[in-house]
Each structure stands twice: as structure tokens, then as C-alpha cells.
Amino acid sequence: MSRFDDLEQQRLAKIEALRARGVDPYPVRFDRTHTAAELHEAYDGIDAGAVTGERASVAGRLMLLRDSGKLAFGMLRDGSGEIQLFCARDVLDDGQLDEFKALDLGDWVGAEGEVIKTKRGELSVRVDRFELLAKAIRPLPEKWHGLRDVEQRFRLRYVDLLVNPEARRIAELRCRVVERIRTFMTGRGFLEVETPMLQPQPGGALARPFVTHMNALDVDLYLRIAPELYLKRLIVAGFERVFEVNRNFRNEGLSPRHNPEFTMLEAYQAYGDYYTMMELLETMIPTVTGDVLGTTEVSYQGGQLNLAGPYPRLRMIDLVSDAVGEPLDLDMQAERLRPIAEAHGVEVDASWGTGKLVVELYEKLVEPGLMQPTFVLDFPRETSPLARPHREDPRFTEHFDLVIAGVEVGPAYSELNDPLDQRARFEAQAAARAAGDEEAMTLDEDFLRALEYGMPPTGGLGFGVDRFIRILADAPNLREVILFPLLRPEG
Secondary structure (H helix, E strand, C coil), X not given: CCCCCHHXXXXXXXXXXXXXXXXXXCCCXXXXXXXXXXXXXXXXXXXXXXXXXXXXXXXXXXXXEEEECCEEEEEEEECCEEEEEEEECCCCCHHHHHHHHCCCCCCEEEEEEEEXXXXXXXXXEEEXXXXXEECCCCCCCCCCCCCCCHHHHHHCHHHHHHHCHHHHHHHHHHHHHHHHHHHHHHHCCCEECCCCCEECCCCCCCCCCXXXXXXCCCEEEEECCCCHHHHHHHHHCCCCEEEEEEEEECCCCXXXXXXXXXEEEEXXXXXXXXXXXXXXXXXXXXXXXXXXXCCCEEEECCEEEECCCCCCEEEHHHHHHHHHCCCCCCCCCHHHHHHHHHHCCCCCCCCCCHHHHHHHXXXXXXXXXCCCCEEEECCEHHHCCCECECCCCCCEECEEEEEECCEEEEEEEEECCCHHHHHHHHHHHHHHHHCCCCCCCCCCHHHHHHHHCCCCCEEEEEEEHHHHHHHHHCCCCHHHHCCCCCCCCCC
């Protein structure tokens, strides 16, 4: 049984007929002189029925085709927009006009002719020569409904981007946001660098890594969960401001907020602290948003977000205390806090200490309700192995999360630069990992050696690019802002 249906078989027959006539249905090149946008910019102002005397060569995908007897009209879409092809029997002979009419929607076509505006006011190329550039075997989805199955939209992402204007809008928005983040950071004196994606041990975040094996060295390697420890090595090396728009990989689940492969902005600034990073985010976010959208007032899932800043700065322990209706303190015994957590629907692990329980309560009761941009400050030391102790209360760390629309978008630290303290924390993490915590960190001896050479006071942040774009795009699901999100296998 053929894997092609009847319509596809008809198109395959056309390919065979073309080849029998010596016509290549997939030629190697076409010389285009104008994009659709360039033609509209140059000639949209001419009157209906006008002819310009100017020739243009255009190319794109055939999206509409209308047969009007002695005339035929096609709508050609390229990367910049659409332009009409006007085919008339007084310019093309009968055989050529019939060949044009025999094209199928989805075919890639090149065409040449004079630029005109029809009597109905449609800017067009009056075709005197055209060429099939690539025959489409599979038909495009029906125009008005497109791909209606959500799973198919992402599985056939190339088709979704072709026929769904909203998908294209978000894809183009993403490109502009990433570009503007880069220019903002370099404008602040940061160097853009690249660090390894394959690492001898995972580090820089609490997450389960992907593991692979390098045959040449006979060693296991890990896809990075964060570039943090390598970027800090660069601070040790004397690069005072560095950033990376990086791809990270975490062997975790799929959800509207999570994809195993995702994009982060990670940045480190010598002589700064977490207040430095607050100022950086309060400047970057409204700058990028304003440049891309023209406003810092953003509509998101039926609500309005004001990204202009400055943003409120609230302590986590105070927010959790308000949420549970009684004052909490890190000096409380975990045994006393566990029943409070369980009463509020938090599934408790017996190994968790007081700090971990506070963070779990925060994530359950507080974070989802923080809609406007908010800095949540001062995480318990137990849960922040790479942040320095708080200068006023060492039970906490100088670690904040920027939360927007109920989602953590940008964690940042005053970075821990004491190699002895860092070793002790790594050892505690390694013990937790040995006890079964697959997200705990490993002990990275080379990074500790780097710290022993001395790292200056440093502020660092990780900013979730995908999550930020999701907010600007008003997208309900993270998959909408990733060009090719990971999907379960078919079948």
C-alpha cells in the first residue's frame, strides 16, 4: 500500500510528466530581484490600473490560485509578505497559461514580468515567464482552519509556521527579543562568550542531567544544566562582565512551563551583588519590551502586566508567613513545619529541612499568585548552594527570584566566592545526591580550584528567555514560543 493518498499521487504524476518533458521539478537556482515587501514599498502608491514599465523577478510559495478563463491569478508568499501574480493569455500563450493553472497550492514558483496594479487595485507582477522551483507533494492544510489538532501543530511545526499567522508572529517576536537582549547586554559592556554544552560533570543548578558517553575518551559526559560554573571561571580569569544566551538541558518533564531543552540568558558582573542584578533586570526588561512591542504595558492571558519597573522587593519568609497565617522562622524545627506544609497540600519528604519546606510552601502558595513583576528575596541557605550568605542574616542567602505572571523568570545571586564555604556546600549536596537526590549537585574539584585562585565579589543571574517571550507573546504554553519543542514519539 502506498504511503501517498490520491491527491499526493496526482502530484507525483505531474512530477513524472514534467520529467518526461525534460523539465526539472526541483531546479538548482532562481535569480530573484525583489521581495514582496520591496515591491509594496516601492509601488503601493500607484493608481489602480497603472503600469510601471518596471520589471521584477519574484519567488515564493503559491498560496492561492484562481482560474478566470483567459486570466489566472496566483498569490505568492515569500519571507517578507505576499504579491499577486497576474497571468493573461495576451502575454502567455495558451500552453504556458495552462501550465500555470496546473500548478498546485504549496508549489514554490519563480515568476518575472512587469509590475502593475490591477483595475481592482491589487499590486501584481504581470507574468511573462514563470518556473516551478520545487513541487509540493503534500497539500497544505485547508486555508481557513489550518492545523486544528494542537499536537499536530507542533509535530508538523514547519506546516504550522507556514499556514498559521499567529505562529509566525511569535517566531518573529522571539528573534527580535533575543537580538535585543544581546544588544542591550553588549551595550552595558558585557562580553558574549560560549561555554561547553558537553561537561564532565553537571553543575550550576539543581536539576537532573542528560548523560551520554564519549567513545574516544571512554568517559561519560553531561549535557549542561547551566553554564554558571564556567562563566564564573571567566570571572576568575579577569573577564569582568560576561554573558551567554545559552541552551540548557534538564532531564525533567514536559509541561506548559517546562521543556527539557530551553534558552537562558546567564550573566555575571564582577564587583556587583544581587542588587546590581535587580537594577540590570529592571532596566533590561522594559528596554527590550518597549523596543519590541512599543509599550511596557503587556496583555497576558486576560490580564495586564506593567513591566516598566521598578519592581517590588519582598522577602520570601514574610510572604510564606502571610500565606500560612502565622510567623515562620528558619530556626523552627522541621518537625514543626512539616504538618503546616502538609495542611497546605505540600507533599513532604522526610529528608527536607526547614529551609526546603519554606521554599516548597512558597512555590505552592505564593509564587502562582504573583502576577506583576516582583523580586522575591533571600532564599534559605539550604536551597541555594551557589549563593553567598546574606550579609545581615547568614541563615539566608542573597538570592532572589524575579516572578512575573506567577512564574519564576529570573533568579540571581550575590555569588558565593569563598572556596571553603563552597566546598562545604558541595559536600552537603554530594551527600544528598548519594542519598538519592538526583537533582543535587556534584563536587566539582576544578571549579573549587578556580575559586581558590580568587574570584572577586560578583553578581550573577539566569534569565528565562523562553518564559519571558511567552509573556510578551501572550502565549498560554511554552511550546508556542519554541520553534521545535520536544514531543512524545508518534504512535
